[in-house]
Amino acid sequence: MNDLPVIQKTYDLIKWYIPILNRLPKNHKFGLGDRIITELYGLLEGFITAQYAINKLNLLKTLNGKLSILRYQTRLLHDFELLSTKHYHYVMQHLHEIGQNLGQWIKQQQRANR
Numbered sequence: 001m002n003d004l005p006v007i008q009k010t011y012d013l014i015k016w017y018i019p020i021l022n023r024l025p026k027n028h029k030f031g032l033g034d035r036i037i038t039e040l041y042g043l044l045e046g047f048i049t050a051q052y053a054i055n056k057l058n059l060l061k062t063l064n065g066k067l068s069i070l071r072y073q074t075r076l077l078h079d080f081e082l083l084s085t086k087h088y089h090y091v092m093q094h095l096h097e098i099g100q101n102l103g104q105w106i107k108q109q110q111r112a113n114r
Contacts, residue, residue: 004051006101010044013094020087028082036073039066043098050105057109064102071095 003011017040024033046063050056074091077083083091 004047004101004105006098006105007044007047007051009094009098009101010040010047013091013098014040014044016094017091020083024077024082028077028080032073032076032080036070036077039070039073042066043070057106057113060102060106060109064099064106067095067099067102 018037021033021037022029043063043066046059046066050059050063053059071092074083074088074095078085078088
């Protein structure tokens, strides 16, 4: 498949992160863990939807907000000592790369809408 880099990076993050989230203690798995999983799947679905949308810009800006939520949720996991520092840095690096790709996509759409 010839996916956009942002879609592939999100897909790869989901494949890596979901098994870790599924091993959280029950009191966190069914709260914060499930919220992160929902946000990750929503992000992937949003990027795929945006790829085919005619008016992409508003959708991309919404996804940028969801990405910010994921950053804070992941930080909470680390602060609760439920995610190792090594794993935290790995996830944050992926979220940063996804954010860079998304930022480029938003700029490209802004130029196209002028």
